[in-house]
Amino acid sequence: MDKLKDKVAIITGGAGGIGKGMAMAFVKEGAKVxxxxxxxxxxxxxxxxxxxxQPESMFIQANLAEHDKLKRIVDQVVAQHGKLNILVNNAHASKNKPFVETTREDLDxxxxxGFYPTFYLMQAAIPHLKETNGSxxxxxxGAGIQxxxxxxxxxxxxxxxxGMTRVAANEFGKDGINVNLIAPIANSPGVQQWAKEQPEYYQxxxxxxxxxRFGELxxxxxxxxxxxxxxxSNYITGQTINVDGGSVKF
Known part of the structure; x- marks a missing residue:
């Protein structure tokens, strides 16, 4: 089990839910997460x-909404491990409201x-990913796609x-960096709580x-x-991979 042997990965939102599920999958394939x-x-x-x-795995506590501090995350990882191979932008917070009730604060x-941390971490990581032909x-x-x-x-x-991911895929493909998306439906802790509170709607x-079924993390x-x-996946870039049990079809 060494598909990611010796690769160094950053996963935002990695302490729980999908992020933790990916982190566990990564370390079992040899990554330093x-x-x-x-x-x-x-x-x-x-x-x-x-x-x-993987004993060299690390945790960095950070508020991703503090955008001016995001580059420090990448710098700290590269200083510790000497390189960066993988950046996973998973963290995102949002509120669900009817369209006409959605406020500027909700958008912000x-x-x-979600968007800005993804953007700034990509900017900080790309120079290092060029050196490793990283991902x-x-x-x-599906909320956006459908x-x-x-x-x-x-x-x-x-x-x-x-949209930004596709632009980056086009710009940095020549540097050996592949940039893709996952659109999941997952059995996260939030979904599990929702299933208890609204079992009929869940079903x-x-x-x-x-x-x-919902996908396991x-x-x-x-x-x-x-x-x-x-x-x-070296020859795959700019793609949205729907890991959703077949929910989105196109």
Whole structure:
């Protein structure tokens, strides 16, 4: 299990949910993973689990909405490990509201925690990724691709990330950097809580997924991320990979 052997990866939002699932999948394939998260307690707990497989894994506590400090994350990782191979921009916070009730503050939250951190971390990482023929994995969503109700702020930021990802793929393909997106449907802690609170609605959503289930964090989303971060995907860039049980078809 060494598809990512000796590769150094940054995963934002890596202390829980999809981020932690990917981090676990990465370390089991040999990567040195640096998880970046706002929550110090869960971050420290998560990195202890990662270190059971890869002792050089790290946790960096950071508020991604503090955009002027994001370059320091990349600098710290490169100073510690001497290189950077993989950047995974997973973290994102947003509020769901009807379109006409969505405020500037709602838009700012979604862009400040999702779009802008993705943008600035990519800018900081690209010079180092050029040296390693590295990979960037950003996150899209069916909310943007299909236009889910009550997710205007989230969908707008996710589609902005998709557009930026395609531009970066075109600009940096010549440098051996591949830049792709994952659009997941995942059995995250938030989904699990929602299933308890609204079991009928949850079952309705599941019934519309062709594979009749939400994807598991490490077992379903993790391998897709491993593939995009590994040498197996060297000739794939600018693509949105829908890891969603067949929900989005185009």
């Amino acid at each position: 640096v998880i970046v998260d706002l929550n110090e307690e869960t971050g420290n707990e998560a990195v202890k689990e990662l270190q059971q497989y 939250l979604s862009f400040d925690t 960037i994995i950003n996150f899209a969503s 236009g889910h109700a009550k997710q205007a702020a989230y969908a707008a930021a996710k589609e902005a990330i998709r 309705e959503v599941v019934s519309n997924i062709p594979m009749q 490490e077992e379903d989303i993790g391998p897709a991320a491993v593939f995009l971060a590994s040498d197996d």
